[in-house]
Amino acid sequence: MPRFLLLSLLFVSSLARAAIPALPAAALDDDKAMDRAMPVLAEAALAAQREGEDRGAYLNDRFRLQMVAGRHPEALDSLRAWRAYQAAKGLPSASGFVQYEIVLAAQRDAAAGKAIDAAFEQAFGSVYGGLDDLTAGEARFSFGAYLPGFEAELRRQLDTSRGQRELTQAQAVALVRAYQVHRAYALLLPRVPSALAADDARRYVQEEVRVAVPDGSQVVALVVRPRKAAAALPTLMNFSIYADRDGKLDDLRYSAARGYAGVAAFSRGKLGSPDPIVPYEAEGSAAVAVIDWISRQAWSDGRVGMYGGSYEGYTQWAAAKIGHPALRAIMPSVPVMPGNDVPMEGGIFQSFVYRWIPHVTRNDTMDHEVNNDHARWQALDREAYRSGRAYRDLPKIDGQANPLFDRWMQHPTYDAYWQAMTPQGREFARIDIPVLTTTGYYDGCLLSAVHYFQQHTRYNPRADHTLVVGPYDHLSGQFRSGPELLGYALDPSAAMDMRALRYAWYDHQFKGAQRPALLKDRVNYQVMGADTWRHAPTLEAMGPERRIFHFGAARDDGRYGLVTVRDRAASAIPLRVDLADRSDADREFSSLILSPTLDAANAIVLATEPMAAATEFSGLFSAHLDFSTNKRDFDLSLSLYEQLADGRYLQLSYVMARASQLQDPSRRKLLTPGKRYRWDVPARRLAGRQLAPGSRLVAVLGVVKSPGAQVNLGSGKPVAEETVADAGEPLEILWHPGSRLEIPVRP
Template sequence: MRKAWLLACCLAYSSLATAQETAWPSRAAAATAALEAQAPDLARKLLSERADWEPAQRMRLQLAADRYREATESIRAAREQRASTAAPVDAKTLFLQYEIYADAKLRGEPSLLPSLRRGFAALGDREAARALPAFGADLPRARNDLDAALTRQLGKKSIAQADALELVRLFVFHKVYAALLPAMPTLIAEDETRRYEIQRDVVVPGADGASLRGLVVRPKSARDAQPALLGFTIYANGDWSLSDAKAAAAHGYVGVAVYSRGKAGSPGPIAPYEHDGADAAAAIAWIARQPWCDGRVGMYGNSYNSFTQWAAAKHRPPALKAMMTSASTAPGIDVPMQGNVFLNFLYPWPLWTANNATLDGDSYGDQARWQRLDRTWYESGRAYRDLPRIDGTPNPVYSRWLQHPGYDAYWQAMTPQGDEFARIDIPVLAVTGYFDGGRVGVQHYYDEHLRHRPNADHTLLIGPWGHFAMQTGVARFVEGYQVDPSALIDLPELRYQWFDHVFRGAPKPEPLRGRVNYQVMGADAWKHAPSIEAMANERLRLYLQPASGGGEGALAEQAPARDAFSAQNVDFADRSDVDWTSPTESLLDKLDPHGGLVFASAPFAAPVELSGLFSGRLDFTTNKRDMDLTVSLYERMADGRYLLLAWHLGRASYAKDRNRRELLKPGKRQSLDFRSERLVSRRLQAGSRLVIVLALNKQRDMQINYGSGKDVSDETVADAGEPMRLRWYGDSHIDVPLMRAGEAAASIGAAR
């Protein structure tokens, strides 16, 4: 249901509504039920007010107004519109659930099952596998969302158009799925029997005598043994795994899902990350021996399920022939810490995955609990290691992680290191996005693989996508940013196009023409490069010039006097900012640096492309022995809005070596080199400026480094002492990768 809900959200409106008001309700309503009864009247009013609704909007309004034949025509128009985009594969099944509902209503059928049967009988295996996830939903959640929208309207005499469209969307969603869901178990069972051979609760041998559990899906149309595609996962949700495996079978492969040790009925303790590599390698060997497999195995999956691919590759099982990774996590690198800084949003994750043999959704989904924990911990000033005591529930996995603040042997045992990367001689496709929290892990694996095997067949694809784009498809808006049309490619289908290239000799998918394939945000264009370094032909060095008379400093091409400095003071004992949280959007109307220092370049005189990884050197003195630092790079557009391009998060004492801590020397001038691990490509328009925010981490949702030099997890507010005092000297600079066609394209005006 997770995928279905996200998919339904992704099919939201493609254009923004105006601020126009509509008189509604016609009759006063004292309760939500009375107001809901007037939702069809609202839809009819909206239809009468405009004739130029987008097809998706028009379709929902027509369904709400019981105009089913007209809704069917709008669905056809939406499909024609989708077919003309860069991702036309799902055009045939777009809004199929709504079409089936309308068909049943037009025929006067009390149950949707006959219409469902007709609809799915007309689909091929691939189309059916693609469509089915959209036919599941969390109906209680949908009811709550609709009730909340209705409650907000009680007592009002008019409704803003944007609110009206959202209310109609929620009304139609609940109405359609309330009718659909009762018929879906029968439809799914019949469809699976017709298309696939499915083995559930399969016992798969793991490493060291472990017994794992999994499932196997084979296409009924297959006559010979086929390559198998494996998703190895800790997420023991049979619906998710079965959906993925059926999609693989629909494309002519054997779809296999195997769960981590201790999950889905497998005996033994659950230890995220710790056994997956050896267990996945053993599972691959077992799969290759089965009569339905031709001896070749590919792996795929997102996030944790990409980690398991690298974990398996550490053991280099001979039958593993290809890896299709996306949003890859790298334990010890980007989870549960980044730059050696532990992140609170990962604290509930071990409870979700390790509390029971499936998933503890009640615990993980209790956002009020986790927000309360963050706030209580921050206000109390207690040690980070006390989080389980504050929460009142043990979290043994997270507590074990805190015992390893460096990238030590514990973490290194989980993924390839050194020569183990050199032995990975199979094709790898890595997909990530500019808005994907997993792109740090993707970058780590890419860097290490190419460092130890320079001729590795490792292809990188990146665009303006979020963490779940490979699972749910590319969204048109991500973190406030409107995605360019050229970036709307069909990532789920690309998976199988690439596997067909590797296993069946099909042409390589067009987006993968180079080793590094990237969409240039703002240019609506794709580019291809032989390396990340080749994405740019210049590195523009900009020095952090102190502000004169307060305000923001400058990013200047000329270095200021070596002894010039910007002063920064942070009082870690002050918790008056407990309510502050970092923005969830990347496109901002205004910038809140939260005590950070801001440095801005002069405006670019002409458009210029920024592509690659920014880096820099910070020259400073401090009165403390350590600090956690964020360097954020923004574009300030000519209209004053800010777009977060990339950032670097790191603990100063681990800047030279992720594993070996080297404390700072209070009072001594010293330097720190850094490189962002968040790849980006963006066409900056004339008038745009680059902005750097230099901030010490002090917020309730991540570990706080007080600078005492003790293990940061043991520090308390008592270790804060006097405020941290910093001087950032004139040698401090950033290096920004630019691709330019001529001298004028990259020039910026004189520094202020």
């Protein structure tokens, strides 16, 4: 080997291993000293940088190091090389790091003597203004940031290096990156609002209008449409009580960039509407009034599609209940159904809704401060539970009036008050527009999404209603999934962007595009653990076989068996719960769906033997409960889990329901103490999971008794009026041997 080549290799090798001098101590606490020292550190890190197997990561670090070192043209070249690498890999790239390209171009021109504000304006206009509308909409999120958070990360990195004379390459890069992000956003954030406003004015027509409702009230609507539209456009509309003007405008601009008119309308009393704010009641008529207004605008082609999640999913069904010729499709994500999942589920009032009321009614936008006062709400739940006072006394315990809560307390069953808000029975038959529902196995409103689907397809067998469900919760079921959910790592195939699906589906409905490939049948569901999507014409077809597990005898571990062959000699399983005991007010509850422990308080636990082979559990399970009790009522809780071979528990599905309303949710029918009942209890929450070999199916069967929900004491009085003095003797339930579970299985 030539001597000069050997010396070069030795030099490179020693440089790669060499430590990098740390920042001077003065630079750790003085910003001016830091600004002088950071370019030196960036140069040293650049000199030591070597390209590894991940070229994308190398270029990502490199442009940041060059940026801090003041090598602006080289940094721009590295950033563009990173984009080209991303594009070659088939990854999103066009809008990647647009914010840094703008800052780099501004810094380059400022270094050449241009005033920084003028340099920024020119750079923004050239870089961001040069993007097409759709790419600009995707890039817009990169301007949203919380500068104190970036500063905290920079301080953390500085503290990590404090007292060190040398840094490793990884430490140096992490420190420079933290500095680069903070300084870039410190330049960006004060200047972006006016720059974006000017860019928006060039691309879009934005309006805020008041729309009259026939009852004399008014609603406010925001409109965004492409300025250069050559013809009338279809409209995508969102109707919400969540009056977040900036967030909604972002969404509307994205619709406009896709060639739609975007409209966001709000409940009465929001964004300057002079009317009282009353959630749920009469939202359908307000939404239809906005649809009618849209249909009469010159820029509208007469077609309106609605979208949105949670409350916004409810408003779509409320509008569809009334109907309008211009309403051509709806896409309700994780839709609420008042009286079914809020403010009560299965007839059991849930206290989280108590805090929601002031969140959305206290002002004409949203009261985030009151909603985020977690200490207050946790203390209220504990105090109300510990005191044993009547549930309707929550406002008195809280010390704040809550008239809407008081009104809800007058409607403890699914009565006419709640039924008036959404389609009922044959009203579903009149809904003949396409519907796309998205939800998740871990969405609190899953039962309502299932109910809407079941009722729509029952009363209108030809309904064009498509369901998408997977391992998502209330947020990811309407927005975007991440790599994991509450302790569970999602399969790669479960990755989902609901907004992308929204536009693909509406492009199909309104623009003649191909139907999204995912939507192969009426029911489209991701099977957890199998890393695959399946498609079925009905919910029943998800798991066409029913595997029966009978309640079995006690086991040595304190559990009871779930057995495939009924044991005729088995005896009843007792459950005893002291409803007056509130010593568990501080009990902790896990938010994980994959957990190392099982919460079996106030319940019995039943389990199968380990599964010999992989078993796909997809669809709606049901239970046949053969029981007797000493009370006139109780609140049932039945949860299913997969216990993995390593002992962890994965939540699969659950039922929560008031016994007196199980047979008819619209009225209460009290139990007769000592009488034996044999009831079928259908679950309303889908599951989609491939149970692994060696896993067990575990059922936790008990009663609802915890802070955060009504406690039904079984006296027969209205539950909202019961106090702990009505508890009497402990609740006793006998689960007789005829009890069983029926699990839908795909062979």
